[in-house]
Structures are given as C-alpha cells and as structure tokens.
Amino acid sequence: MISDEVDGGFPDGGYVDGNAAAGPLSEVFVADVTSAVGRCAHCGRTAAMATARCYPHSHGLLLCCPGCSGILLRLVETDGQLRLDLRGVSFLTLTRPQ
C-alpha cells in the first residue's frame, strides 16, 4: 500500500513518494514518468521523479521538489478533462517503453 486513506487533504506528514503519481500519469504518458529523471526548474535538483513529494488530493495531485519545495508538476482532473502543469520541470529524461 502506498497512499494512505486520506481524501481531500494530505496524509500525516503531508506527502507520499512520487511513486504514487504513476497511476494518474499513466493516463497521460506512454512512458513511466515516475522513473524518469527530471530537473527542478526552481533549484536545478536533478533526480528520479519518484523521489519528489507527492501530495494527492481528490481531484489530482501535486509533485514537489524535495530540495526546495517548489512545485514540479500539477495534475488536475475536472469534468473528464485532465490539466497538466509542468512548468516546474525544466527537462525530463524518459526510458522508452518496451
């Protein structure tokens, strides 16, 4: 089990691992974004997206940089529309799906 039973708010401690974003992001990307290496546009930290802090909520999720707390990625679903804000990631290196 990786995400706690919290809806509409953050689990105690505020976050889970970026791993938890794999499901929602699998609806947008062909490759697994959580194992991709991303660079934080705010502080330059470069690491697997799975190491980011994931704040799940009832309509989507936030991924934040564990180095500077800046927002890396925001995914919100409303009325069947997915909105993805990737301004906080200056690049992503993805492994091609097999």
Add this chain to the structure above:
Amino acid sequence: MRTGWNVAEVIEVRQETGTARTLRLRLPGLTGHRPGQHVDVRLTAPDGYTAVRSYSVASALPGDELELTVEELADGEVSPYLVHQVAAGDQLEVRGPVGGWFVWNPADPAPVQLIAGGSGVVPLMAMIRSHAAGTTDGAPGFAAPFRLLYSVRSPASAYYGAELDDLARSPLLTVTYVYTREAPAGSGTRPRRLDAPTLLDAILPVSDNPAFFICGATAFVETVADWLVQAGYPADRIKTERYGGTGGTP
C-alpha cells in the same frame, strides 16, 4: 501495457492477519508485473462519489493474475470494504500495475537489502517471491543474496509468516524481525523500536554495496534512510516508498 481503468475480477480472498486480507485479482490482458509495482483501486458509490487508493502488488505471477494485501485502516473509505466485504466473484476497477522506479530488476546482480515497516512489507514480498521463483533462471539478480529486515508490532500482525519461514531456508534469503509491541512468546526478547545499531547489525555491510528498498510509514522510512546514509551507505542506492500515515514508526 494496459492503460486507464480496467475491470478486475476478485478470484480469491485470504485472511492474512486480524486486520489484513489478501485479494487475488484477474485482469484480462495483463501479462505479468514487475516486483514493487502497485495498482490504483477505484470504488464508486451509488451517488457517483469515487475514492481511489493505491495498493502494492504482493505477488510475482507471470500471467493475468496478481495479489494485493490490504491493511484495514479504521477510518478509511476504501480499505474496510476491501478487507471485510469484497468477495470472490466481485469486480473492482483497477488502474495498472504501474511504477517503474521502486522495482527490483533481476538483471541487476547487486545484493538486495529490504527494510519493511508494518504493511510496507507488501511490495518487498513481491521482490522476494520474484527472486525465489527465478533462482534457477539465468539473470544474475536471482543468484544475489536478499535480506529482509521486518519491523512489525507483534507476531500476529506479521504478514506471510509461514511462507517467509519456508523461503528463508534458502541460503539466498535472510529474514530478521524486529517486534515493536509484543515479541514472540518464549523468545526471550523484549519488544522495542528499531534503532540504528540493531539496523546496522542486521543488514548487508557497506562493502557489499547493496541495493536498498525501504517501504513503510513516512516517519519510519525517512528515519531508516537517514541512519543508512549516516552509516556510509550511498544515498543513490536507497529507494523508498513512503505511504504516509502515523503507524509503524521505527
């Protein structure tokens, strides 16, 4: 790869402990899964309200089946249904298996150190089962030693006890338990929280350069990872999966 939400059939349920149950699911079209992956489960109420939770896959099966072990959280919206109500023949909406980072890769020859806090043992069990099933296979990871350090409240709350005892007869798997609330009767040990000396005594040495997978509540995972880095294990060899919550501190 299967994408989006799919309907899985529950084909078997097994009580794992007093508060946890293992569900075996069949997902048509699934062709195996990687050890450490998880699925998202979505429940929809009659009024359309939905709740989504992530559960690690416990099994290492080649085909269209997989197993989840779900711990009941008393005020949860999803886990009480999965632990008490769902029955063989029922259907569940499932997304995944997903995740490519907190995953053991049999092509990696490195020794593996697994560290579990409470129900965090679930994805690590998938790695242990995959490793055990493939020991005669050619990939170098199957010949690498595995160790599991399992911090758990009591013998009764440990998952997979008999199976782990059986698997640990292999020279390639060592299992060490730390009991935080209640030690086994007659064991002569006292319950206590995991501390750094106990941790470092039980795990593979720095010189083995093991790959670490740590899973548990956030406080447990972060404390253990800090101890490892302070002891000289490289941070880039440590993969963590924090599932939040307050339970299972070391």
